[in-house]
Amino acid sequence: MGRHRHRASRPRSPRAPPRLPEVAMSAPTPNSPPVLPDFLTVDEAANLLRVNRKTLYEAIRLGSVPGVVRIGKALRVRRDALVGSSLGQGGPALKEHHS
Numbered sequence: 084m085g086r087h088r089h090r091a092s093r094p095r096s097p098r099a100p101p102r103l104p105e106v107a108m109s110a111p112t113p114n115s116p117p118v119l120p121d122f123l124t125v126d127e128a129a130n131l132l133r134v135n136r137k138t139l140y141e142a143i144r145l146g147s148v149p150g151v152v153r154i155g156k157a158l159r160v161r162r163d164a165l166v167g168s169s170l171g172q173g174g175p176a177l178k179e180h181h182s
Contacts, residue, residue, distance in 0.1 A: 119131070119162050120162070121161065121162055121163070122152065122159040122160065122161060122162065123159065123160045123161075123162050123165070124157075124158075124159065124160075125139055125140060125143070125158050125160065127160075128148075128160040128162075128165060131162070131165060131166075132165065143158065143160075148160065148165075149161075149164040149165070150162075150163070150164025150165060
């Protein structure tokens with residue numbers, strides 16, 4: 084059998100973490116809006132429109148929200164369709180029926 088030499092354990096000297104290269108990034112300003120993805124969840128779209136999520140689901144069900152995409156069971160809303168649309172302007176309010 085071969086002999087194995089074991090090194091005596093000695094305390095390791097603390098090493099500084101490796102320095103990462105500095106990257107120039109612009110810090111978000113307090114007044115800049117958050118960057119949103121191209122497709123929003125219903126919750127994100129409701130926040131953007133400042134409506135209750137149930138209200139938005141009802142509007143989607145009625146077909147009055149542009150840019151809605153269904154992926155399996157998930158709903159996504161195109162951000163630019165919401166921002167550029169006249170959603171809620173000039174049409175009847177939800178649950179309002181004209182005879």
